[in-house]
Amino acid sequence: MRRAGGLALALVLAVMIASSGAQEPSEMGKRYFMNNGCYGCHTVGKMGTPIGPDLSRVGAKYSRAYMERWLRDPSSQRPNAHMPVLELGEDQVKALAAFLASLR
Numbered sequence: 001m002r003r004a005g006g007l008a009l010a011l012v013l014a015v016m017i018a019s020s021g022a023q024e025p026s027e028m029g030k031r032y033f034m035n036n037g038c039y040g041c042h043t044v045g046k047m048g049t050p051i052g053p054d055l056s057r058v059g060a061k062y063s064r065a066y067m068e069r070w071l072r073d074p075s076s077q078r079p080n081a082h083m084p085v086l087e088l089g090e091d092q093v094k095a096l097a098a099f100l101a102s103l104r
Contacts, residue, residue, distance in 0.1 A: 024098075025094060025095045025098035025099075026095070026098040026099045026101075026102040027099075028095040028098075028099075029095035029096040029097070029098050029099025029100070029102075030099045032088075032092050032095055032096050032099070033096060033099055036086070036088075042054070042055045043055065043056065044056050044103060052082070052083070055100060055103055056103055057103060057104055058100050058101075058103050059100055059101040059102055059103040059104045060103075060104045062100075062101075063101070064097050064098065064100075064101040065097075067096075067097040067100045067101060068093055068094060068097040070083075071086060071088060071093045071096055071097060072088075072093055073085060
């Protein structure tokens with residue numbers, strides 16, 4: 001009985017770990033957008049603050065590759081931009097760009 005309970009627990013943990021690792025990049029990017037406070041300057045739909053541009057349809061305007069370059073170094077894309085340089089890892093840049101590219 002104890003062995004079956006331990007096996008069931010191991011199976012549940014394995015499913016939880018596998019499902020968390022299989023999260024879509026755009027979903028991870030959405031989480032980064034929220035956790036890093038991007039909504040403090042940008043709006044997406046009805047959420048956010050309209051200090052910076054509305055990003056609700058940014059994916060229809062710019063390619064994912066462009067958004068990756070922008071997130072790495074905004075001033076290299078537009079020298080007069082008021083966007084700060086973000087301290088993001090490469091995985092975060094790719095996930096955020098995937099999220100932004102999905103906004104159409």
